Amino acid sequence: MNKKEKFAKEMSNLLYQIRYEDINNSILLDSKNEQISEDFIYKIINDPKHADIMKARIYNSILEAVTQCPNDFLKDGEYCYKSNIYDHAYLVDSYVQAQYEHTQTKYVYQCMHCGSDRVQVKAWVRPNQGHAxxxxxxxxxxxxxxDCNLTAEIQIAELTRDAKVIGFQVIGEDGTAQDGEIHPDMDASFCIYNLSQARAMLDNDDNGNEQWRLLTLWEGDVEEPTMMFSGKPRD
Ligand SMILES: [Zn+2]
Incomplete structure (x- = not known):
């Protein structure tokens, strides 16, 4: 362990401890601006497994800061505590908030063909009143x-509040000879593509009469996914 790592380690333990003691003086809000209960907060911060993850995040964050701007932390040739280092302790708050969001649910309209939430449903409107x-x-x-660019059955599904689309794949259409297979242009079953990459596979008509469809991937659908793009999933 080098000097910077040693400093980051000491600071992560210290900041975690300070934040742990301070947290009952602050109010943690969820994404709906509602207060997260004290019971929930302590359930997370008292759990050694969660504590280790939070300390590791503080450690990485401090190590990055001290590597990028060592002079901010140096005094007489030694790295030392400076007041602005406390900002890293708020990683505890954001971690607790993220854990809380994962326990909450939301209702989402979903395409029953691919699983996407970017969907339209038919509605009654008042045409002479600005289509109200x-x-x-x-x-x-x-x-x-x-995302499919097709008419589709749309249903409401209950998802965790932090659920988000991470990308797409192209797989065999249900009930065809390709059912259960991945498109030949995909590198592996754990690879995730953006929408334009997936559409290029669907548009590739070198594959005769084979029938492929889009599959929308949500976070957690694929264990250890490999992202085959940078930028946003729907670029
Ligand atoms: Zn769809």
């Missing part, structure tokens, strides 16, 4: 999926 929305059309009406 009245209600959704009930029944067996098909909707539209902006």
């Amino acid at each position: 929305y009245v209600d959704e059309v009930e029944g067996d009406e098909m909707g539209w999926c902006d």
Whole structure:
């Protein structure tokens, strides 16, 4: 362990301890601006498994800062505590908030074909009043999926509040000979592509009569995914 790492290690333990003691003086809000209960906060920060992760995050954050701007922390040739280092302790708060979001749920309209949430449903509107929305059309009406670019059955699903789309794959259409397979242009089953890469695979008609479809991937759907793009999933 070099000097910077040793300093980051000491500071991560210290800051975690200070934040632990300070946290009952602060109010932690969730993404709906509602207060996270003290019970929940202590359930997380008292759990050694979570504490280790939080300390590791503080450690990495301090190590990065001290590597980039060593002079900010140096005094008489030694790295030492400076008041602005406390900012790294708020990683405890953001971690607790993220854990809390994972326990909460949200309702999302989803395409039953690919799993995307970028969908449209039919609605009643008042055409002479600026198309004011009245209600959704009930029944067996098909909707539209902006990612599949197709009419699709749309249903409401309950997802964790932190659920987010991370990318796409192209797989065999259900009930065809390709069912259960990945598209030949995909590198592996754990590789995730952006929408334009996936569409290029779908547009590739070198594959005869094979039938492929889009699959929207949500965080957690693929264990240890390999991202085959940089930027946003829908670029
Ligand atoms: Zn879709």
